[in-house]
Amino acid sequence: MSKRSWPFLLGGLLVALLLAGVVSNYASAHPDGLDSSLLKGCTVNADDEITGGSCPAQQAKDHELADSPLADYGVRGVSNGFLSTGLSGVLGVLLTFALGGGLFWLARRRGPATSPATDAATDAVSGPASDPSADERSARTR
Amino acid sequence: MHISNGIIDGPVAAVFAALALAVLTFCVLRGRRDLDDRLAPMAGLVAAFIFAVQMLNFPIFTAGVSGHLLGGALAALLVGPWVGALCVAVVLVVQALVFGDGGVAMLGLNITNMALLGTAAAYLLIALLLRVLPRTPTGLGITAFVSALVSVVVASQGFVLQYWLGGTTDLGGNLAGLSGTMAGVHLLIGIGEGLITATTVVTVAKVRPDLVYALRALKPAVPAPAVPVAGGAR
Numbered sequence: 001m002s003k004r005s006w007p008f009l010l011g012g013l014l015v016a017l018l019l020a021g022v023v024s025n026y027a028s029a030h031p032d033g034l035d036s037s038l039l040k041g042c043t044v045n046a047d048d049e050i051t052g053g054s055c056p057a058q059q060a061k062d063h064e065l066a067d068s069p070l071a072d073y074g075v076r077g078v079s080n081g082f083l084s085t086g087l088s089g090v091l092g093v094l095l096t097f098a099l100g101g102g103l104f105w106l107a108r109r110r111g112p113a114t115s116p117a118t119d120a121a122t123d124a125v126s127g128p129a130s131d132p133s134a135d136e137r138s139a140r141t142r
Numbered sequence: 143m144h145i146s147n148g149i150i151d152g153p154v155a156a157v158f159a160a161l162a163l164a165v166l167t168f169c170v171l172r173g174r175r176d177l178d179d180r181l182a183p184m185a186g187l188v189a190a191f192i193f194a195v196q197m198l199n200f201p202i203f204t205a206g207v208s209g210h211l212l213g214g215a216l217a218a219l220l221v222g223p224w225v226g227a228l229c230v231a232v233v234l235v236v237q238a239l240v241f242g243d244g245g246v247a248m249l250g251l252n253i254t255n256m257a258l259l260g261t262a263a264a265y266l267l268i269a270l271l272l273r274v275l276p277r278t279p280t281g282l283g284i285t286a287f288v289s290a291l292v293s294v295v296v297a298s299q300g301f302v303l304q305y306w307l308g309g310t311t312d313l314g315g316n317l318a319g320l321s322g323t324m325a326g327v328h329l330l331i332g333i334g335e336g337l338i339t340a341t342t343v344v345t346v347a348k349v350r351p352d353l354v355y356a357l358r359a360l361k362p363a364v365p366a367p368a369v370p371v372a373g374g375a376r
Binding site for chain 1: 143144145146147148149170173174175176177178179180182183184185187188189191192193194195197198199200201202206207209210225228232233235236237238239240241242244245247271283298301305309310311313319320321323324327328330335349350353360364368
């Protein structure tokens, strides 16, 4: 990571944590576009539970991991709804950043930094990104 | 737009899982050209940000229906189509395996719609619009809005195709009805997606234009007077 990118990354991560940790509690609880389309033909009550009729959503089965400690964006054992949702959001953001960032870091091209616009040409000349000399070059760049 | 278990039958879900795996593998191979020391952490942030915003279901005009960001257009603009598709896929995997959102057996279907179709549709439009529109915050904003809106509708029709192939309820030949319902509701959700995507990308472009992949990779068709987006009028 280049030195001057980290303030941006930190700022962006803080925004994401705020959105998932706090703002998420004000999200709409209604079914989304897909789920509502599958409810067509059924009648639902105020809690959006099916009360009658016939519709594709009736075929829905339980999630394989419905007992996961973070299932349905809540933390099991935390009774305060606001805290439960917010905490699950914070954990999700951190987990996604760690998993995504980690995988992308492992998969990254080790070589001299080039802009994507010139990548195609550069790669054609320098060969596969995994060749050992590329690692030496990246060591030199850093 | 996460498909729950039981909505699409097992064989069709398995076929799409294989398809998604193959395309994601190609995205890794092709995306490595873009993934350098600077883009890798940025891509992690994009995935984390999409996870956060996907939690924020917003109400749409139709009573009792909500929508949330899919993120394909946002990811394609910020980190490119290949890495962008992988970002959305990472989010969907975390949601399915940890948060019980979107069946694990349905993961290939969900990745195909939201990570692959959504991002691909978005980037085709981004590549077209960024070349013809002026390099201003307005031009970037319009590109982001339109590509995000269309990507959501395209993703919704991906589901309709899957339902046609392996839906567990016989619609009595009324697939067009499902298609129309999905398109209509996702046109409205797409407006929300467009607004969020445009706001986010224009903000990043003002702070750090060098971190917007699409601005680096796509050159205008007509060499315009050099006005960097970040320089923005404000």
